[in-house]
Amino acid sequence: MNKQVLLRALPKVDALIGRVTALPEGAGIPYAALLGATRGAVDRLRKDILSGEVTALPTEEALLGEVLRAARRQAAFSLRPVINATGIVLHTNLGRSALGERVAEHIKQVAMGYSTLEYDLQSATRGSRHSHIEGLLCRLTGAEAALVVNNNAAAVLLMLTALCAGREVVVSRGELVEIGGSFRVPEVMAQGGAILREVGTTNKTHLRDYEAAIDPEVTGALLKVHTSNYKVVGFTGEVDIAALSRLGRDRGIPVLYDLGSGALAPLGEWGPALLGSEPTAAEQIRRGADLVCFSGDKLLGGPQAGIVVGKKALIDKLKTHPLARALRIDKLTLSALEATLRLYLEPQEALAHIPTLNMLCISDQQLSAKAHRLLEALPPGDYGAEVQPTQGQAGGGSFPGQDLPSYAVAVLPEAMSLEQLERCLREFEVPIIARIYKERLLLDVRTIDDGQFSTISRAFALIFSKKEGQPHA
Ligand SMILES: *Cc1c(COP(=O)(O)O)cnc(C)c1O
Numbered sequence: 001m002n003k004q005v006l007l008r009a010l011p012k013v014d015a016l017i018g019r020v021t022a023l024p025e026g027a028g029i030p031y032a033a034l035l036g037a038t039r040g041a042v043d044r045l046r047k048d049i050l051s052g053e054v055t056a057l058p059t060e061e062a063l064l065g066e067v068l069r070a071a072r073r074q075a076a077f078s079l080r081p082v083i084n085a086t087g088i089v090l091h092t093n094l095g096r097s098a099l100g101e102r103v104a105e106h107i108k109q110v111a112m113g114y115s116t117l118e119y120d121l122q123s124a125t126r127g128s129r130h131s132h133i134e135g136l137l138c139r140l141t142g143a144e145a146a147l148v149v150n151n152n153a154a155a156v157l158l159m160l161t162a163l164c165a166g167r168e169v170v171v172s173r174g175e176l177v178e179i180g181g182s183f184r185v186p187e188v189m190a191q192g193g194a195i196l197r198e199v200g201t202t203n204k205t206h207l208r209d210y211e212a213a214i215d216p217e218v219t220g221a222l223l224k225v226h227t228s229n230y231k232v233v234g235f236t237g238e239v240d241i242a243a244l245s246r247l248g249r250d251r252g253i254p255v256l257y258d259l260g261s262g263a264l265a266p267l268g269e270w271g272p273a274l275l276g277s278e279p280t281a282a283e284q285i286r287r288g289a290d291l292v293c294f295s296g297d298k299l300l301g302g303p304q305a306g307i308v309v310g311k312k313a314l315i316d317k318l319k320t321h322p323l324a325r326a327l328r329i330d331k332l333t334l335s336a337l338e339a340t341l342r343l344y345l346e347p348q349e350a351l352a353h354i355p356t357l358n359m360l361c362i363s364d365q366q367l368s369a370k371a372h373r374l375l376e377a378l379p380p381g382d383y384g385a386e387v388q389p390t391q392g393q394a395g396g397g398s399f400p401g402q403d404l405p406s407y408a409v410a411v412l413p414e415a416m417s418l419e420q421l422e423r424c425l426r427e428f429e430v431p432i433i434a435r436i437y438k439e440r441l442l443l444d445v446r447t448i449d450d451g452q453f454s455t456i457s458r459a460f461a462l463i464f465s466k467k468e469g470q471p472h473a
Contacts, residue, residue: 002019003049003050003052006049006054006055006056006057006215007046007049007050009057010042010045010046010049010057010062011042011060011063013038013039013042016038016041016042016063016064016067017031017034017035017038019060019061019064019432020034020038020064020067020068020071021034021066023068024124025068026068026071029068029071029075030075031234032074033071033072033074033075033282034067034071036070036074037070037071037073037074038067038071040070040336041063041066041067041070044148044432045057045058045063063070071329072429076429077192080431081430082094082430082431082432083430083431083432083433083448083452083455084426084433084443084447084448085425085433085434085435085443085444085447085456086392086433086434086435086444086447087122087390087392087393087404087406087408087442087444087446087447088354088392088393088394088395088447089359089360089392089393089394089395089396089446089447090261090297090298090299090394090395090396090397090398090405091395091396091397091447092180092395094433095299096297096298096304096395096396097297097298097301097302097303097339097354097356098355098356099303099336099355100304100343100353100354100355101353101372102339102343102353103302103336103339103340103343103353103354104414106334106335106338106339107332107336107339109335109421110331110332110335111331111332111335115331115335116132117129117331117334120341123445127331129213129328129331129334130146130147130148130319132334132338133146133148133334133337133338133341134146134147135309136338136341136342137309137341138309139345140264140281140282140341140344140345141264141281141282141285141292142282142285142286143281143285143292143309143310143311144310144311144312144315144384145309145311145314145315145447146307146308146309146310146311146315147307147308147313147315147318147319147324147326148305148307148308148329148334148337149305149306149308149324149328149329150305150306150327150328151295151296151304151305151306151451152258152260152262152293152294152296152305152306152307153179153183153188153297154306154327155191155258155293155294155306155307155308156188156192156258156293156306157188157192157323157327158184158306158308158318158321158323158324158327159192159209159221159256159291159293159318159337160188160189160192160193160194160221160256160309161191161192161193161194161222161321161323161447162317162318162321162324163220163221163256163314163317163318164192164193164194164220164221165192165193165194165253166193166194166195167194167195167218167219167220167221168194168195168196168197168213168215168218168219168220169189169194169195169196169197169219169221169223170197170199170203170210170214170219170221170222170223171185171189171196171197171198171199171219171223171224171225172198172199172200172203172209172210172224172225172238172239173198173199173200173201173202173205174200174202174203174204174205174227174232174236175223175224175225175227175238176198176224176225176239177225177227177228177229177230177260179228179229179260179397180229180397181471185223185225185258192198194220194221195218196404197213197219199212199213202232203232203234203235203236203237204235204236204237204238205237205238205239206237206239206312207239207243207244209246209442210222210239210244210247211247214247214251214253214380216251216252216253216430219253220253220254221248221252221253221254221255221256222244222247222253222254222255222256223255223256223257223258224239224241224244224255224256224257224258224289225257225258225260226257226258226260226261226279227261227400228260228261228397228400229260229397229400230400230401231400233400240287241255241257241284241287241288241289242287242288245287245288245290246288248290249288252288254287254311254314255288255289255290255291256290256291256292256293257284257291257292258293258295259279259281259284259292259293259294260294260295260298260397260398261278261294261295261298261299261396261397261398262279262280262281262292262293262295262298262299262300262307263275263278263279263280263281263284263299263300264280264281264282264299264300264341264344265280265344265347265350265357266280267299267357267360267361269298269344270347270351270357271357271360271361271362271363272404273358274402274404275361275394275399275400276396277399277402278399281294281307281309283311283410285309287318289310290308290310290311290312290314291308291310291311291315292308292309293307293308293309294305294306294307295307295396296333296337296340297396298396298397298398299356299360299394299396299398300338300340300355300356301306301340301354301355301357302337302340302341302354303332303336303337303340304333305329305333305337306327306370322442340354348395349446353472354420355449357379359403359446359447360394362446364405364407367406367407367445368387368407370407370445370448370450371387371388371407371408371409371445373450373453374409374443374445374448374453374456375387375409376458377453377454377456377457377462378409378457378460379457379460379464381460381463381464381465382414382415382464383411383412383414383421383460383464384411384412384414385409385410385411385412386409386410387407387408387409387410388407388408388409388410388440388442389405389406389407389408390405390406390407390408390437390442390444391403391404391405391406392405392406392444392446392447393402394443396458403447406444406445406446407444407446408442408443408444408445409442409443409445410440410441411440411441411442412439412440412441413441418436418439418440418441419422419436421441421463422434422435422436422441424459425441425459425463427462428455428459428462430452430455430459432455432456432459443456
């Protein structure tokens, strides 16, 4: 058809918006999103007509569908909740730890008004933001003092900068860790102005290696790093923190331990035995480490934060270093962390109200029963589904190379590909993130809340109601 004729036949933006809002699916979409989406669709069509790419106008139904999808995308928040059906509890890309109701409620109260952030109610004078959680952290870890910064990477940077700038830091070659997202021990060290002094070999480091490297004139610290996301197996050996701490004490050199995931509770006693292999912060303090740092949103199950606990004299140096101000945490994180730490005072409370702990410690039978409940909640449709045991993961760089057995609902669609189903779920109004494994789409129930079953069911009803398996997008 002639380009001019096509251009004249292009629908008017206002008229198109009118027709979209008349649709039941179009109700409630903000006008700005509708306008942007409609203009975008018409502009694109005009361009394609001019370039000759489009030689016939799309049907009204197709055009309305396109506008509707684009408008919904524009109206949605960019950072928004998803359903984690991967079974990976500490999924860094999906935000690591989810917070429970009680913690969220406390954040809300602090967020919506003024607070005691840096105000001492007793003396009516300026207070310290550290005061809110230092006592709790000391109680939970047995340390003398504590400090919290933005994340664990910041905690390591602060320790190295405040205590070791211009001096050597002795680290085992087997512990020069890279964590995803560009945290590499040697680079953080360079950033902190410390000089890396590698000792030992990749697979074995002995106490005598550390001993030989110590020079009281230049050594700033002995650093131990928990190899949280990999495992060296075979002929291996590392120096444990107790022996390293004794050496540091004898030579008057601080011993720092980057614990990474840092469990606060003895998880092995609470859930699967595997969880017991993760060291706790309290244990490292007891065994003599001068400073221990770990993440707030890994095994602890709180907000993103970096926690440092240990000797008061060292913590004081960190607190007064100018970098501490740049790395400090905000009041919302602080409120979430205090509320989370308080739950740890009662193990039953922690287990019940910290989702990360709950998901990690849930029993096999509970997982299997949960998977059967999800299966029953799914609507009938053109697909097969069954409950299947799976190999999940803790994630967040904990328990490397070790699977956390779980249960999933395994789905096999009849009239669309697994990839299409995966995409439709991912593009649902509440995105559902699932994985494909061995010719099935798996919905691992370890990381799905019972309260989310109805949403998944709604997604399935919509996806499988389309004619000829036309995917919903
Ligand atoms: C995860 C991890 C970090 C980084 O912690 P963030 O809280 O993500 O900044 C540092 N060191 C180790 C050993 C880790 O496992």
